[in-house]
Structures are given as C-alpha cells and as structure tokens.
Amino acid sequence: MKIARFRSGSRTAHGVVFDDEVAEIRGSIYTSFRITDTRHPLSEVRFLPPTDPGELWGPGLNFVDHLEYAGSVFGQDAMPVPEKPQPWRKGRNALTGVNDPIIIPKDTAGEVHYEGEAVAVIGKVCRRISVERASHYILGYTCGNDVSERSWQKDDWTFWRAKGADTFAPVGPWIETEVDPQQLDLLVRINGEEVQRCNTSDMLFSFAEIVSYISQQVTLKPGDLVFSGATGVTRAITPGDVVEVDIPGVGVLSNPVIAEFEAGQGK
The missing domain is CATH 2.30.30.370 (FAH)
Known part of the structure; x- marks a missing residue:
C-alpha cells in the first residue's frame, strides 16, 4: 500500500x-x-513529505564501499568498518518534498553532493525495543536524499550545516508498506544519467538494527524518519540539475536544483 x-x-x-x-x-x-x-x-x-516528523536520523557510515570515500572527505585513509551504528540527527528544517527544489547555499564551496537512500518511517512510539521487534514499529519505507556539503563536513566539528541546511533532506513521494526493506534496489540519476546503484542488502546495519539502537536512548515517535546511509562515491550537484532517487517498488523522488538567490533567499 x-x-x-x-x-x-x-x-x-x-x-x-x-x-x-x-x-x-x-x-x-x-x-x-x-x-x-x-x-x-x-x-x-x-x-x-509523507510525514511531519519530529526527528530525522542518519545511521552514520553504513555501506562498506562508502568507507574509503568518506575517509577522503576528511583527508585520511578509508574509515574503519564501524562495530555499531553511529546515528546522528538531521535538522527538521532540512525536510522538503518531491519536486521541491534543493537549494544550493550562496556561500557553499561548490561541493553539495547527493546521497540517495531508503528511509524507514516509524509507525509507533518506539523505546528500548529489540532488533527482533523493531520491524513492528516501522510503518513502511520511502525514498530520501541526504544532501551533504562536503567541504563543510570537513571543516566543521559537527554536521549542523553540512547535512542540516534548509532543503538538504528531500523525502517522498509516499510510504510503501509492503516491501522487504533489506532487498531494495536503490538508484540515483542526475539529469537522467545513472550515478549510483546499490541494494539495501549491503547495509552494514539493517533498519531493524538501527531503529533498535537509537531507541535504547531516544524515544522515536510516529512519523519520525530513519535513513539507510549512502553507498559509493558521490559528486557535486549544481543549479539546473534534476536529481532522482529511484527505489523500484517504492517510488521515485525527483528534485530540481537551484541557487539560493533563485529561491528569493539571502538577498
């Protein structure tokens, strides 16, 4: 459904x-x-956006083939394989929907990148649940884009603006309730060209593991969103681009890219 x-x-x-x-x-x-x-x-x-969440969560590094690239962002060798999820919050202000623009901030260094991901939608109040029970607290799944400014990731101690700037969390177009979350193909296209492809079976930590881990200390509530993490090497997007996150069986999240001044901001 x-x-x-x-x-x-x-x-x-x-x-x-x-x-x-x-x-x-x-x-x-x-x-x-x-x-x-x-x-x-x-x-x-x-x-x-299919829900009005109080919280948006990323899992940290969650695909092996993203570890080397993640290390390069910080000017070091490949990041070590994590032994447990490293969840972090993405700003609620970053949420935007299908066909809405991703706005490139005017003071960016030109390194705003896409990160196409699957997203779990919490369906019940979720606190200290086990991995085995976690799927019962998930309503369904949708498409997401963890937009990230790479130079800010490197320069700041936190990801407050690198991943939390306005419009940096497109989500949609709807929630699919009848899919296997660990068997989802995930594709990203820029202007029709495929630039990313993976399957959620390659996640280091499953959605159930991530949700359970977060819930040990933080109460997740209906409508909250938990991202899968990204794979591979990404590249910058620029005004005029159209980014599509396509999860067959779920939907396609499409967003045009515009400059901040085009959106009437920051003048």
Missing part, C-alpha cells in the same frame, strides 16, 4: 495511491483508517 500526504487546493490530507489517482482516507495512518470515495488525479495534487 502506498500512503501519501498531499495538498489539494488549500487542504492537506493523507491518502492511498491507486494507479493515477489518490483516494483520501479518514483516520490515522498510524492506527487505523478507512479509504473514502474522495479521489484526486495525481496530476492535480501536490505531494508533501
């Missing part, structure tokens, strides 16, 4: 996607709901 959050006119609603239309629901996507007869063509709605 594909569960979407969308705007039609001045109304915001959740719905279930069927082919070329979305049917509004009544009730809560986290407890129970019914599908209504109110339907909208997909072409006539604006899809929003």
Whole structure:
C-alpha cells in the first residue's frame, strides 16, 4: 500500500495511491483508517513529505564501499568498518518534498553532493525495543536524499550545516508498506544519467538494527524518519540539475536544483 500526504487546493490530507489517482482516507495512518470515495488525479495534487516528523536520523557510515570515500572527505585513509551504528540527527528544517527544489547555499564551496537512500518511517512510539521487534514499529519505507556539503563536513566539528541546511533532506513521494526493506534496489540519476546503484542488502546495519539502537536512548515517535546511509562515491550537484532517487517498488523522488538567490533567499 502506498500512503501519501498531499495538498489539494488549500487542504492537506493523507491518502492511498491507486494507479493515477489518490483516494483520501479518514483516520490515522498510524492506527487505523478507512479509504473514502474522495479521489484526486495525481496530476492535480501536490505531494508533501509523507510525514511531519519530529526527528530525522542518519545511521552514520553504513555501506562498506562508502568507507574509503568518506575517509577522503576528511583527508585520511578509508574509515574503519564501524562495530555499531553511529546515528546522528538531521535538522527538521532540512525536510522538503518531491519536486521541491534543493537549494544550493550562496556561500557553499561548490561541493553539495547527493546521497540517495531508503528511509524507514516509524509507525509507533518506539523505546528500548529489540532488533527482533523493531520491524513492528516501522510503518513502511520511502525514498530520501541526504544532501551533504562536503567541504563543510570537513571543516566543521559537527554536521549542523553540512547535512542540516534548509532543503538538504528531500523525502517522498509516499510510504510503501509492503516491501522487504533489506532487498531494495536503490538508484540515483542526475539529469537522467545513472550515478549510483546499490541494494539495501549491503547495509552494514539493517533498519531493524538501527531503529533498535537509537531507541535504547531516544524515544522515536510516529512519523519520525530513519535513513539507510549512502553507498559509493558521490559528486557535486549544481543549479539546473534534476536529481532522482529511484527505489523500484517504492517510488521515485525527483528534485530540481537551484541557487539560493533563485529561491528569493539571502538577498
């Protein structure tokens, strides 16, 4: 089932996607709901980030073939294989949706990179759960882009702006509730050219392990988002590009790239 959050006119609603239309629901996507007869063509709605999360979490380094590149960002050899997840928060202000622009800050060094990832959507209040129980607290999965400014990653002690700047967390287009999260192909395209491909089976730590680990100290709540981590070597994106994160069986997250001044900011 594909569960979407969308705007039609001045109304915001959740719905279930069927082919070329979305049917509004009544009730809560986290407890129970019914599908209504109110339907909208997909072409006539604006899809929003599928939840309004309080928290966005990354797992730290989570693919072996990203370790050497991650080391190069910090001017060192390949990062060691982590023995446990190294979770960190991504700013809530960074959240944006499908077809919304990724805004390149005017003071960037020109090293804003994509990181296409799968994203788990928390469905229940989640505190001190086991790995074996973690999947029961996940509503479904969506596409995400952990946009990252590499020079800021190297220069700052934290990732507060490198990964948390405005629009640096595109997520969408909807939540898919019926997929195997550890058997998802994940592709990234820039202007139609494939630049990244992997499978979530290669994650060092599964979604269940990451969610369980975070929950030992932090209460995750319905709608919170947990990213998979990225793979491989990435490259810079520039204004005029279109970045697509494609997870077959889930959906395609597409975002144009614009400069800050084009967005009417920072003048």
